Amino acid sequence: MNDISTTVDSTHPMISMSGVEKWYGAFQALRNINISVEKGEKIVLCGPSGSGKSTLIRCINHLESYQKGVIRVGGIVLGHQAKTIDAVRREVGMVFQQFNLFPHLTVLENCMLAPLRALRLGKEEAEARARQLLERVKIAEQADKYPAQLSGGQQQRVAIARALCMRPQVMLFDEPTSALDPEMVKEVLDTMIGLAEEGMTMICVTHEMGFARQVADRVIFMATGAIVEEAPPAEFFSNPKHERTRKFLGEILGH
Amino acid sequence: MNYTLDFTPVVEGLPSLLTACLGTFALAICGMLLATVIGIGGVVLRQSKIAPLRWLIISFVELIRNTPFLVQIFFIYFALPLTGIRLDPTPTAIIALGINGGAYAIEIIRGGVQSIPKGQMEAGLALGLHKGQVFRLIILKPALKAIFPSLTSQFVLLTLTTSIASAISAYELTSVSQRIESDSFRSFEVYFTVTIFYLVISWLMMRLFALFSARYFAYPVK
Numbered sequence: 322m323n324d325i326s327t328t329v330d331s332t333h334p335m336i337s338m339s340g341v342e343k344w345y346g347a348f349q350a351l352r353n354i355n356i357s358v359e360k361g362e363k364i365v366l367c368g369p370s371g372s373g374k375s376t377l378i379r380c381i382n383h384l385e386s387y388q389k390g391v392i393r394v395g396g397i398v399l400g401h402q403a404k405t406i407d408a409v410r411r412e413v414g415m416v417f418q419q420f421n422l423f424p425h426l427t428v429l430e431n432c433m434l435a436p437l438r439a440l441r442l443g444k445e446e447a448e449a450r451a452r453q454l455l456e457r458v459k460i461a462e463q464a465d466k467y468p469a470q471l472s473g474g475q476q477q478r479v480a481i482a483r484a485l486c487m488r489p490q491v492m493l494f495d496e497p498t499s500a501l502d503p504e505m506v507k508e509v510l511d512t513m514i515g516l517a518e519e520g521m522t523m524i525c526v527t528h529e530m531g532f533a534r535q536v537a538d539r540v541i542f543m544a545t546g547a548i549v550e551e552a553p554p555a556e557f558f559s560n561p562k563h564e565r566t567r568k569f570l571g572e573i574l575g576h
Numbered sequence: 577m578n579y580t581l582d583f584t585p586v587v588e589g590l591p592s593l594l595t596a597c598l599g600t601f602a603l604a605i606c607g608m609l610l611a612t613v614i615g616i617g618g619v620v621l622r623q624s625k626i627a628p629l630r631w632l633i634i635s636f637v638e639l640i641r642n643t644p645f646l647v648q649i650f651f652i653y654f655a656l657p658l659t660g661i662r663l664d665p666t667p668t669a670i671i672a673l674g675i676n677g678g679a680y681a682i683e684i685i686r687g688g689v690q691s692i693p694k695g696q697m698e699a700g701l702a703l704g705l706h707k708g709q710v711f712r713l714i715i716l717k718p719a720l721k722a723i724f725p726s727l728t729s730q731f732v733l734l735t736l737t738t739s740i741a742s743a744i745s746a747y748e749l750t751s752v753s754q755r756i757e758s759d760s761f762r763s764f765e766v767y768f769t770v771t772i773f774y775l776v777i778s779w780l781m782m783r784l785f786a787l788f789s790a791r792y793f794a795y796p797v798k
Contacts (some may be wrong), residue, residue: 382701383704384698384702385702393667407704407706410701410702410703410704411704413702415702416698417695417698417699419693419695421693421695421696421698421699422699422790423696423699423700423714423718424718424795424797425717425721425793425795427689433702433712434703434705434714435703435704435705438705438709438711438713439703439705440704467795467796469795469796469797470796480699481702484702484703487704523772527638528769
């Protein structure tokens with residue numbers, strides 16, 4: 322029996338993916354993905370729809386399985402065993418396009434559920450933590466409301482607070498502003514920028530190129546399941562190397 | 577027609593009819609509780625990774641939904657004693673009602689679970705909860721809320737089905753009224769009264785479900 326590490330180890334990169342490949346039947350969704358993300362780094366992942374960017378980040382917390390390659394989060398090798406998957410999920414927070422708040426729980430209860438049940442914190446500690454993080458996303462006064470009573474932007478900020486309540490080492494954002502009305506995008510991006518400034522390790526799938534310019538250390542461009550180009554934002558936007566990247570940037574920035 | 581209505585036997589039998597109503601109510605409530613346990617448990621097993629467990633539930637649902645309740649209750653009451661399982665009429669009725677209602681509840685609740693967006697399960701898993709916790713803490717309540725009207729009508733039906741338990745003389749309204757009717761031959765008066773009683777019982781049951789729903793499923797949805 323080899324020993325399976327389930328604690329984060331600071332000598333490794335925060336996240337590394339090497340040679341990751343994924344198929345849905347005959348369709349290859351990810352091709353030879355190699356990424357290394359250091360602690361505190363902010364990565365923006367972009368690309369046309371169907372390019373595999375959501376699939377990629379969903380592999381990091383094993384919402385999707387993959388057939389080849391190795392993913393490490395901290396020192397933990399994300400195997401397919403429940404034990405390592407659980408360990409990784411406790412370290413990795415995720416924010417979804419559709420918010421996915423639990424409709425039958427209040428904002429406060431949404432934030433307390435996982436700390437109570439997955440971390441087995443006491444009620445007082447979980448509540449204190451939840452209130453503190455709701456404060457941080459500037460929504461503390463809505464703690465006793467239900468998700469359906471909030472606007473989209475408010476819901477997404479609650480979803481961010483809910484993920485932060487697990488004190489994750491890494492945050493994954495899967496198109497967090499795509500389902501929002503335009504006037505609500507800013508409040509969510511501001512929350513994400515605040516998080517970035519505090520040094521959170523982040524991987525964001527987003528088409529918000531302003532956000533990418535402002536906070537990303539690197540922008541990764543994907544197409545047809547492969548990483549095409551990877552560069553700091555200044556270089557990525559001013560001097561894209563690949564034709565595919567230029568075409569994509571032309572389409573999203575060209576109006 | 578020169579039939580003269582005479583409610584005297586009904587009036588004299590009123591105390592026993594009213595207690596029999598309680599019997600019916602008790603049978604129905606116990607049957608529903610059992611049906612709910614079978615329904616939720618069945619849905620969990622129906623989604624199991626272990627194929628034989630899924631087949632077991634599918635077969636159970638098919639068997640129960642495609643055979644008459646009267647035969648099911650006779651089977652438990654008259655056939656099972658041959659295997660050494662001997663039950664009194666009332667426990668027999670509760671078990672038969674629970675099994676029958678449970679088979680329908682499995683299909684209804686399963687529909688509710690399937691109506692919950694996949695993102696709810698994913699959000700729970702991403703937060704480090706186990707599959708069982710996700711089902712129990714995140715999926716179940718919204719799923720039950722979604723199908724509660726269907727479950728209510730299924731359970732009102734179950735309440736009325738308790739009358740079939742009179743075939744094995746379980747203590748409930750229909751068997752007690754049959755006794756009064758056969759003593760007095762006042763069929764019209766007896767069954768007229770019993771009809772009203774069932775109507776009231778059904779209505780009470782629906783009120784009970786509405787109250788439960790207003791309390792337990794009060795959270796707003798978009």
